[in-house]
Amino acid sequence: MKKLYFSLLAVVISVNSFAQKADKTLATITYKLSHVKDTTQRDNVIPEEMIVFLGKNTAYYTSYDRIKRDIQVRKSIEEQIKNQGGQPTSISINRTSTTPVTNVDFYFFLKDNKFFEKENLINDYLIENPLDKPNWTITKETKLIADMKCTKATARFKGRNWTAWFNPDMPFQAGPWKLNNLPGLIAEAYDDKNEVRFDFISFEKMTPEKIAELKGTDNSNVVPGVKMVALGNSSTLPFEEIKLPENASQISAKELARLKEARDKDPQGFYKTQMAARGMDMGSMITTTGRRMTVAASVPAVKFTFNNPIELPEK
Template sequence: MTPKPYLTIFLFLLAVIVKAQKTDTAQAIVHYKFTHVRDTTNRDKPLVENMMLLVGNQASAYKSYDRKMRSEQMRKNIAEQVALGTGQMKINSTAGGLGPDVEYYQYPNEKKLLVKERLVNNYVVEEKLPVLNWKISPDTATIGGLQCQKATTHFKGRDYTAWFCADLPYRTGPWKLQGLPGLIVEATDAKKEVIFKFDGFEKVDKSASQAVTTAAPTGPGGRTIMFGGIDDASQNENVIALPANAIKATAKELNDLKEIRKKDPQAFFQMQMASMQSQMGGRAGGNVSFNTGGNVSVSPYFSFKTTSGGGAPVVENNPIELPEK
C-alpha cells in the first residue's frame, strides 16, 4: 500500500520544525526507578525502568536512562559494522522491557512543557506547564541522605504523595511533576500504580559537561545514518535541548501517526524515511522497501535487519494519565 491516503498529515508535519528553545546545561542529574502498573489484570508484571532527570537553571529534561545506555550500545554496534564496509547492517531495534520513547522538557519561566516522542523521527507536542495545587505537610523523612518534606496533590486522575528536598532549590521533578520549593525526590500515587522512587543524585562536573559524545556514524558516500536514536549522538549529553530536527505536532496528529504505524507499517516507514531525506537535503535518498519479517532496505545505500522483542503485545488499560471522574 502506498502512503497517499496519509500525505496530508505527513506533508503538514514535515513542514513544521520545532522552534529552537534556549539551551541549558544540567547542574545535576537525579536518578529514579520508575514503576507503572500498565495492566491492572497483571499487576505482578509492571513496567520498571531506570529514568534520569537533568536539572538546569532554566529547564529540566526527564528521560530514560536505560534507553540512553541501549542507544550507546547501538551506536557502538553500528560503528563497528560500518567499519567493516559491507553495506549490510543488522540493527536490533527492539525496546523490549522499556516504556514509550518519550521525554519531558520543563521550562518554568516560560510556563511551557514540551513532550518529545520518537516514532523513527522526533515529534514534539507543546503543552502549558501544569499548575499543581500542592498541600505541604509538616511531615519529614530522610531519603537517600536527603532531608525531605511531604506534599500531596491531585493530578491527571490520581492522588499523589511527593517528598521534596528544600536544600536542593530546583522547582522540578520527574515526568510532569513540579512546582514545589525544592526538588521532588520521590512521588507515588495512592494506589501504588505509579511510583517515582529516588535512586541517586549527582552533581555534574562542569569540565566534563563540555565534552561532546561521539557523532553518529556515516555510511556509503558520507551519508549520516539516522535510526533509532543515533541521530542525537552528536549532542552533549548534559545539554538540555531538543534535537534540531524535531517536528512540531499536536497530540491528535501524533495519535494519527501512531494509528498509521499500527494499520499500515510500510506506509508509515516510507513517510518517516521521506522526512529524513527532506531534512538531509535529499542525501539519504533511495528506494524504501519493507516487509513483515523486519527487513528494511534503503537502496542503494543501506539495508537493515531489524529484530523485535517478541512476546505478547503490551496491554495498557491503566495509563499514567487517567480521565477525571
C-alpha cells in the same frame, strides 16, 4: 494510502522553530519507576530507570533505559562496521529485549509556563500543552533519602493522590514525570494506591564524565572515515543545554494520532516516507560515507496489556 502519505509528508517537512530560551544543563537525577500498567497482573511490575536533566528554569524527562538501549544498538552497529573493514555491505539491528520502555519525553520551561511532549517517529514531533502544576500541601513531616533531608507534600493531580518527598536545599523546582512546583527537587513520589512509584537512584552534576557516560562514547569501536548517525533520542539529549530540538515539527495531538495510525497500517511504507522527507534511506541512517548497504532490523513482536496509564481522567 498514497494520498495519506503525501499529506503526512507535508507535516514532516513543516519544520518549526521555537522561541523557548535554552537553559544550561546543570545536573541529572535518576529514578526507578515502578508502574502497575496492567491491573489484572498487579504483581508483574517491570521497573524502568528514568532520568531528568535539570536546568535553573527547565527540565527534560526521558527514559534512561531507552538511552542505554540506543547506546547498545549503536555500539553493535559500530562493531559490525569495524569487522567489515570500515566498508560495510550489510548491517543487522537486533533489539532482543522485549521489555517496554517509555517513548514520550517531556520538556518543561517553568519560568515561561511552557510544556512540550516529544515523540520520535523517525522524525521528532512536539505537542505543546498547558503547563499544569500540582497544588501541593506541604507538611512538617521529614525523612532522610540518601542522606538528604526531605519534606513531605501531598496533592491531587492528574487523577491520582500523590505524595512527594522533596529536598528544599536543591535549587530545582522539578521532579519525575509531570510532578513539579515544589520549592526543591523531588527525590521520591508515589500515588496512594502504590500503582506508580518513583524511587530515588542518584543525583549527579553534569560533568564531562557524565556526558561521556550518557553518550556511550568510549571510542573503542571508532572506524576511521565512517561517521555514525545518532540513533533514537541520543542526538537530542540536553548534554550541554536544555532546549527544544531544532528539527522537530510542532503538531497537534490529532495529527500525531493520524501519523501513528498510518504507521500501524503500513509500518514499512510509513518509515520509508518519513525517511524520504529527510533525504534519507536505511543506509544513510547508519553512515554518511555515501556507500549503500543492506540493513536488516529485528524487533521482537510482543504485545502488552496497558490499561492503567499514569495520568487518569478525573472522576
